[in-house]
Amino acid sequence: MLHHTSSLAVCVFAAIVAGVLWLSFRLGRKGQSAQGYFAAHGQVHWAVNGIAFAGDYLSAASFLGICGMIAFNGYDGFLYSIGFLAGWVVALFVIAEPIKALGKFTFADALDARFNSRGIKLAVAISTLVVSVFYLIPQMVGAGSLVTPLLGLPQWAGVILVGIAVTFIVVTAGMVSTTWVQFIKGSLLVLFCGILTVLILNRGLDVNAGNPGPVTMTPQVRTVTPDGTVLIDGQPQTHDHDLRPVGTIARLPERFGDARSTGPLGPLAYIAALEDSTVVTWSKATHTDDAGTHETFTPRERPAAELLRPGGYFKGLASGTLAGRLDFASLMLALFCGTASLPHILIRYYTVKDAMAARKSTVIGIAAIGGFYVLTLYLGLGAMISGALDPTDTNMAAPLLARSFSETLFAIISAIAFTTVLGTVSGLIMAGSGAVAHDLVQGFMGVTLTDHEKVRIGKLAAVGLGIIAMALGILFKGFNVGFLVGWAFNIAASANLPALVMLLFWPRTTKQGIIAAVVVGMASSLGWILLSSETFKNVYGLDAGLAPMPFSQPGLVTIPLGFVVLVVVSLLTSPQQPAPISDHAA
Amino acid sequence: MLVRVLNTLWDGGMMHDDFREQPNLPRASRVGLLLFGIYVALYAGFIMLVLVRPDLAAARPFGGVNVAIASGLGLIVAAIVLATGFLFAPTHRG
Numbered sequence: 001m002l003h004h005t006s007s008l009a010v011c012v013f014a015a016i017v018a019g020v021l022w023l024s025f026r027l028g029r030k031g032q033s034a035q036g037y038f039a040a041h042g043q044v045h046w047a048v049n050g051i052a053f054a055g056d057y058l059s060a061a062s063f064l065g066i067c068g069m070i071a072f073n074g075y076d077g078f079l080y081s082i083g084f085l086a087g088w089v090v091a092l093f094v095i096a097e098p099i100k101a102l103g104k105f106t107f108a109d110a111l112d113a114r115f116n117s118r119g120i121k122l123a124v125a126i127s128t129l130v131v132s133v134f135y136l137i138p139q140m141v142g143a144g145s146l147v148t149p150l151l152g153l154p155q156w157a158g159v160i161l162v163g164i165a166v167t168f169i170v171v172t173a174g175m176v177s178t179t180w181v182q183f184i185k186g187s188l189l190v191l192f193c194g195i196l197t198v199l200i201l202n203r204g205l206d207v208n209a210g211n212p213g214p215v216t217m218t219p220q221v222r223t224v225t226p227d228g229t230v231l232i233d234g235q236p237q238t239h240d241h242d243l244r245p246v247g248t249i250a251r252l253p254e255r256f257g258d259a260r261s262t263g264p265l266g267p268l269a270y271i272a273a274l275e276d277s278t279v280v281t282w283s284k285a286t287h288t289d290d291a292g293t294h295e296t297f298t299p300r301e302r303p304a305a306e307l308l309r310p311g312g313y314f315k316g317l318a319s320g321t322l323a324g325r326l327d328f329a330s331l332m333l334a335l336f337c338g339t340a341s342l343p344h345i346l347i348r349y350y351t352v353k354d355a356m357a358a359r360k361s362t363v364i365g366i367a368a369i370g371g372f373y374v375l376t377l378y379l380g381l382g383a384m385i386s387g388a389l390d391p392t393d394t395n396m397a398a399p400l401l402a403r404s405f406s407e408t409l410f411a412i413i414s415a416i417a418f419t420t421v422l423g424t425v426s427g428l429i430m431a432g433s434g435a436v437a438h439d440l441v442q443g444f445m446g447v448t449l450t451d452h453e454k455v456r457i458g459k460l461a462a463v464g465l466g467i468i469a470m471a472l473g474i475l476f477k478g479f480n481v482g483f484l485v486g487w488a489f490n491i492a493a494s495a496n497l498p499a500l501v502m503l504l505f506w507p508r509t510t511k512q513g514i515i516a517a518v519v520v521g522m523a524s525s526l527g528w529i530l531l532s533s534e535t536f537k538n539v540y541g542l543d544a545g546l547a548p549m550p551f552s553q554p555g556l557v558t559i560p561l562g563f564v565v566l567v568v569v570s571l572l573t574s575p576q577q578p579a580p581i582s583d584h585a586a
Numbered sequence: 587m588l589v590r591v592l593n594t595l596w597d598g599g600m601m602h603d604d605f606r607e608q609p610n611l612p613r614a615s616r617v618g619l620l621l622f623g624i625y626v627a628l629y630a631g632f633i634m635l636v637l638v639r640p641d642l643a644a645a646r647p648f649g650g651v652n653v654a655i656a657s658g659l660g661l662i663v664a665a666i667v668l669a670t671g672f673l674f675a676p677t678h679r680g
Contacts, residue, residue, distance in 0.1 A: 310640055
């Protein structure tokens with residue numbers, strides 16, 4: 001769809017982004033030592049760190065991806081919310097305090113605390129870079145989606161804009177400015193999503209929402225011709241002749257009689273009324289011929305109750321196929337195990353002063369993140385019936401929902417979504433930058449670096465990662481960002497969690513076992529993803545049936561594989577005397 | 587063989603042997619592990635419900651809200667409650 005650009009939206013967006021960059025520049029002087037640049041001197045207050053956790057974690061996938069997935073596929077998008085939060089339970093109860101005590105700058109510090117092994121440093125640095133890059137892709141895709149309706153720029157321009165802004169943030173002050181950017185972004189995101197949810201409940205269910213005319217049940221066809229011209233129903237696309245926005249209520253429950261709106265509803269009454277309503281959803285079919293690629297969007301009336309149960313996205317749950325069920329179970333396992341394996345989350349534990357501060361900040365983070373994920377259910381369902389959805393872009397559901405209330409709210413929500421991307425990408429680039437400077441150059445290659453040189457290499461690495469992120473963001477345009485993040489969780493959980501958990505709980509773990517688990521977990525999960533049906537269909541443009549992997553999410557196989565490899569290799573290389581274990585945090 | 591390759595390529599005998607000069611490892615709190623076990627049971631139960639009894643997930647015993655949504659919201663609330671309770675546990679194991 002073509003979107004009108006409003007000057008108000010541009011002004012609000014520019015003000016928020018400029019404020020974030022100004023703050024970053026102002027804080028730049030505080031982070032010039034390696035300890036300051038990579039870990040904010042370990043002096044961040046636990047409450048600030050807790051909200052910064054939320055700012056770091058609530059990425060484009062959580063805001064844009066989940067809302068879009070719920071709006072287009074119903075309940076299954078909410079499964080991501082449940083899984084994303086569940087992962088924090090692992091982080092809090094199992095990982096937080098030990099990792100705070102073990103590390104200083106990077107995730108590799110923790111895994112290598114017992115061994116001083118170059119192999120561990122190399123393997124974990126590569127794993128950190130792979131996970132960070134996979135996590136960067138959806139953030140950049142989300143940024144590109146945002147700028148099109150907000151600023152009237154093409155997708156690639158949004159990706160470049162984010163890339164430059166984030167690189168500036170990371171290069172100017174490292175973890176100090178990154179922490180404050182994430183704190184501000186996390187606070188704004190939860191606050192304004194709360195406001196948006198109140199507006200959704202106040203609107204209730206409204207047949208006329210965003211669509212003053214009668215509900216139209218005619219299919220729409222979008223054609224992209226070989227020369228790149230876009231046609232809508234056979235005519236050139238213009239602002240006056242464009243795809244109609246979709247997603248409406250067709251009929252309210254009988255208990256509301258002939259009313260066109262329920263009026264304000266409470267949180268549970270809203271869901272109950274929606275379950276008894278009939279909605280109009282749109283399926284998409286694509287085919288290509290000599291005239292171009294045709295996307296046909298076909299409306300269908302259906303009971304909303306069908307969308308509020310599992311199976312809308314994970315078709316295997318509804319059809320009962322074994323592969324479909326395994327795909328779902330695999331994703332839920334990866335989400336549960338993935339959070340505590342994400343390098344950019346783990347390094348945030350080095351920014352607080354002790355184990356208790358690590359615990360407190362995680363609890364604050366869980367409260368903020370959990371509250372937000374409850375809101376995603378209402379944002380997604382509200383978008384589903386807002387009459388404002390762009391059928392070509394699932395990632396724009398939340399901002400367009402805001403536009404159905406007011407242009408000002410749309411501008412604010414879009415700007416916050418943009419800072420959401422800034423905050424998360426900053427954290428990812430920080431993690432990658434530390435992996436290069438601290439783990440690869442100093443740890444693995446054995447180069448002796450002064451404090452200043454270490455920071456300079458970290459900044460150069462940040463610029464390199466920024467460029468890679470921009471290229472991948474343009475390449476992966478069109479993917480749902482929530483789905484892409486699911487892959488990143490699979491790789492993180494497969495590569496990192498077995499080594500981390502076994503290091504903490506199994507005294508016979510050896511350095512060879514850790515190296516083997518990280519390498520096998522990373523390679524197997526990455527290989528599985530590259531050979532999955534989703535990649536065949538959406539990346540290679542091949543027939544999904546040719547893919548050799550039985551389901552798309554590898555975690556169910558590759559996470560246990562990492563544990564098995566670690567145990568076997570450790571037993572084969574175990575010395576005579578077991579390691580001493582302390583009963584107290586170091 | 588894999589082990590020999592890993593040793594030769596990456597450490598080559600230059601680095602410390604296993605279990606030499608090892609710092610004592612910090613451990614997770616026992617209370618934390620107990621709370622973790624409780625949550626794992628809840629999470630696993632939820633996944634099994636969706637996998638094995640999707641018909642039950644669609645049932646609506648909670649004032650018109652179906653089991654799938656109610657249990658999903660319940661899991662999120664449970665995580666927040668357990669996390670808050672953990673604030674009062676000691677920071678070391680025992």
